[in-house]
Amino acid sequence: MFAASVAYIWQREEKWDWLAHAAAEVAVLFSMVVLLTGMIWARKAWGMWWTWSPRLTFSLVLWLLYLAYLVVRPTIESAERRAMVCAVYGIIAFLDVPLVYFSTKLMLDMHPSSVDLAPAMQVTMSFWFAPVLMLCAGLIRVRYLIARAGLEAVDADASASRRAVGTSGGGA
Amino acid sequence: MSGARAIAALASKDLRIETRSREMVTLVAMLGVLVVVVLALGLGPEAAGPRAAAILWVAYLFSGVICFEKTMQVERQDDALAALLLAPVDRGQIYLAKLLANLVLMTGTGLVITVAGVLFFRFDLAAWGFAGVMALGLIGFAAVGTLFSACSSSSRLGGGVLPLLVFPLCLPLILASTQMVLAMHEPERTVSGGYGVLVAFDIVFLAAGWLAFEFLLEP
Numbered sequence: 001m002f003a004a005s006v007a008y009i010w011q012r013e014e015k016w017d018w019l020a021h022a023a024a025e026v027a028v029l030f031s032m033v034v035l036l037t038g039m040i041w042a043r044k045a046w047g048m049w050w051t052w053s054p055r056l057t058f059s060l061v062l063w064l065l066y067l068a069y070l071v072v073r074p075t076i077e078s079a080e081r082r083a084m085v086c087a088v089y090g091i092i093a094f095l096d097v098p099l100v101y102f103s104t105k106l107m108l109d110m111h112p113s114s115v116d117l118a119p120a121m122q123v124t125m126s127f128w129f130a131p132v133l134m135l136c137a138g139l140i141r142v143r144y145l146i147a148r149a150g151l152e153a154v155d156a157d158a159s160a161s162r163r164a165v166g167t168s169g170g171g172a
Numbered sequence: 173m174s175g176a177r178a179i180a181a182l183a184s185k186d187l188r189i190e191t192r193s194r195e196m197v198t199l200v201a202m203l204g205v206l207v208v209v210v211l212a213l214g215l216g217p218e219a220a221g222p223r224a225a226a227i228l229w230v231a232y233l234f235s236g237v238i239c240f241e242k243t244m245q246v247e248r249q250d251d252a253l254a255a256l257l258l259a260p261v262d263r264g265q266i267y268l269a270k271l272l273a274n275l276v277l278m279t280g281t282g283l284v285i286t287v288a289g290v291l292f293f294r295f296d297l298a299a300w301g302f303a304g305v306m307a308l309g310l311i312g313f314a315a316v317g318t319l320f321s322a323c324s325s326s327s328r329l330g331g332g333v334l335p336l337l338v339f340p341l342c343l344p345l346i347l348a349s350t351q352m353v354l355a356m357h358e359p360e361r362t363v364s365g366g367y368g369v370l371v372a373f374d375i376v377f378l379a380a381g382w383l384a385f386e387f388l389l390e391p
Contacts, residue, residue: 009387057347061343064340064343065341067340068336068337068340071336072329072333072336072337075328075329076326076328077326077328078326081323081326081390084387084388085323085327085388087387088319088388089320089337091380092316092319092341092377092380092384093340095376095377096344099344099369100343100344100347102344102368103343103345104344104347105365106347106348106352106363106365106366106369107347
């Protein structure tokens with residue numbers, strides 16, 4: 001999303017804006033999955049839904065950052081303006097991520113700081129990375145294609161109605 | 173006109189408008205005090221102590237976004253912004269001038285809010301440490317707020333968009349400064365690198381605001 005935002009400011013092409021939007025949607029979705037599954041696990045393991053541990057706080061703040069992007073985006077009507085504001089916010093939010101990380105480090109921790117996984121678990125985890133990354137890339141791609149198809153449909157509509165006006169004008 | 177003089181001229185213009193009308197400072201300080209009073213009533217005397225730093229932050233945040241919105245709104249009246257953009261001044265300097273005006277206004281209202289907080293929450297400031305942490309926090313908050321105040325007119329929500337964009341971005345500041353204030357009062361708790369986070373936040377977003385302001389500024 002950061003890369004797409006920088007690319008938009010640089011080249012001012014709509015496609016980068018669509019890509020950034022698609023990436024933000026997927027980021028919100030994935031961090032929501034992390035938060036929800038983490039909460040269910042914490043309920044079982046620690047007996048409570050939520051604690052203010054650094055890691056949970058970090059995921060929550062990330063989720064809020066990108067959710068704000070999605071909430072503000074549709075309220076800006078001009079497409080060019082929307083793309084620009086969103087691109088700047090995308091960059092600023094990305095710069096915020098390491099700061100969020102280091103500020104949560106200041107809190108008292110409940111999570112283990114490092115875990116030695118059993119070899120079998122390591123294998124499972126590294127195999128798990130590939131499909132999740134593919135799912136992530138696939139979802140971004142689908143959202144991007146939907147945005148492009150939407151704009152093409154609007155363009156086709158507009159030119160069709162222009163043609164209709166043209167022929168009726170010619171007939172009269 | 174040299175950079176520093178342009179910034180001083182623009183910032184003093186904003187502050188002069190404010191000293192003559194005194195509209196915003198009164199409104200913002202009043203709002204901040206109201207936030208503190210509402211929280212003091214709701215939480216009761218048990219909330220006393222260093223945890224009141226979070227309550228002060230709530231008041232700073234709400235009064236801050238009104239500050240940012242108002243100093244930008246001045247430019248939207250009578251197309252003043254169009255004239256400002258025509259002036260031979262770098263957009264980055266306009267940003268710094270607005271930031272300076274916002275910081276002066278926020279320091280004034282922040283003092284009122286802090287005094288109210290100290291009174292209601294029997295809050296021991298641990299004076300200089302607290303002032304330093306909050307000053308660094310407010311600089312970072314103003315850097316982000318001033319940047320996004322430039323785009324609030326493009327949204328249907330108007331000024332309502334500002335807290336949505338600025339509050340999530342400022343969470344690391346609030347987290348770091350409240351943890352540090354807690355650590356000042358509880359010797360058994362150690363916080364290392366808190367100042368690092370605050371200073372890094374300020375530097376990153378002052379630079380980002382200075383560079384990105386021109387992309388967001390529009391009549």
